[in-house]
Structure formats: C-alpha cells, structure tokens
Amino acid sequence: MSGAGAAVARAAEEGPLPDPAGLRAIITPLASMPGALLPVLHAVQDALGYVPESALPLIAEVLNLSVAEVHGVVTFYHWFRRSPRGKKILRVCRAEACQAMGANALVAAAETRLGVALHDTRADGTVTLDPIYCLGNCGCAPAVMVDDRVYGRVTPERLEEILLAEGLA
Numbered sequence: 001m002s003g004a005g006a007a008v009a010r011a012a013e014e015g016p017l018p019d020p021a022g023l024r025a026i027i028t029p030l031a032s033m034p035g036a037l038l039p040v041l042h043a044v045q046d047a048l049g050y051v052p053e054s055a056l057p058l059i060a061e062v063l064n065l066s067v068a069e070v071h072g073v074v075t076f077y078h079w080f081r082r083s084p085r086g087k088k089i090l091r092v093c094r095a096e097a098c099q100a101m102g103a104n105a106l107v108a109a110a111e112t113r114l115g116v117a118l119h120d121t122r123a124d125g126t127v128t129l130d131p132i133y134c135l136g137n138c139g140c141a142p143a144v145m146v147d148d149r150v151y152g153r154v155t156p157e158r159l160e161e162i163l164l165a166e167g168l169a
C-alpha cells in the first residue's frame with residue numbers, strides 16, 4: 001500500500017476524528033515553547049490516548065511545521081501510540097534480564113497468538129501489545145504484565161495460560 005493509501009486506511013481505522021477545537025485547545029498553549037513538538041505530542045497522547053494520524057495536519061499548522069516533519073517524529077518514537085489503546089495491555093519486558101531469559105520468544109508468541117504486532121492494538125480493540133523495560137521482577141525473568149498484574153518465569157506455554165486467564169485467548 002502506498003504511503004498515502006496507508007494513511008487513509010489508518011485514518012479509517014481511527015474512528016471519529018478528534019474534535020478540531022479541542023485539539024487546538026491542547027496544542028495552542030504549548031505552541032510557543034522551544035521545541036514545542038514533543039510536548040504537544042505528549043499532551044495529545046495524554047488527552048486522547050494516542051496520536052491520531054488525522055491530528056497531524058493541525059499540529060503541523062499550529063506549530064508551523066510540515067506534516068512530514070510531525071509524522072517523522074511520531075513514527076520515530078515508539079512511545080507515541082498511533083492507534084487507540086486496547087481494553088487490556090499486555091506488556092512484555094524486553095530489558096536485559098528478560099532478554100537473556102527468552103523475551104524475544106515471548107514477543108513472537110504473543111504476536112502470533114494475539115494476531116497483533118508489538119506496539120499495536122488488535123483490530124477488535126481488545127488488546128494492545130507493548131514492550132516495557134524492566135518490571136522490577138528480574139529475579140523471575142522473563143516477565144510480562146497484563147494491565148497492572150505482573151507474571152514471572154513466563155514461557156510461551158505459560159503465556160498461553162495467562163492469556164486464557166485474562167480472557168485474551
């Protein structure tokens with residue numbers, strides 16, 4: 001799909017567009033800050049839960065930037081979510097101890113089982129799959145977290161049990 005086609009498809013997935021007046025009210029007070037783009041993107045994500053593709057032209061206009069510049073920053077930082085958060089969030093720890101104990105296999109298993117890529121939300125809106133960097137549970141690596149519940153010593157098989165228990169399988 002072309003870049004423009006992908007943008008249209010993503011916009012169609014977003015649902016209703018953010019209210020432009022509300023969006024402008026978020027952006028404008030921050031617009032005069034030096035390096036305003038990052039604070040604006042954080043504020044938009046705090047308010048909406050993500051940074052909709054459809055918000056980028058207004059952000060660009062208010063900050064006197066090109067849409068391409070705004071898009072480049074949003075896509076560079078994985079922190080900025082480009083789709084709404086799911087009802088539940090599965091986070092797989094990818095910090096050192098968990099990496100050493102098989103976190104990559106857990107990510108692959110979660111992506112396959114949930115049908116969603118890391119950093120993204122499943123099409124039905126039930127779950128978002130995110131990385132996290134240390135849950136303070138290194139002694140029981142590898143670790144995952146579903147919403148605020150931490151699980152340790154997670155194998156792909158145990159992940160399946162967790163997903164079932166969490167109503168995600």
Ligand code: FES
Pocket residue numbers: 093094095096097098099133134135136137138141142143
């Ligand atoms: S590295 Fe994963 S919990 Fe600390």
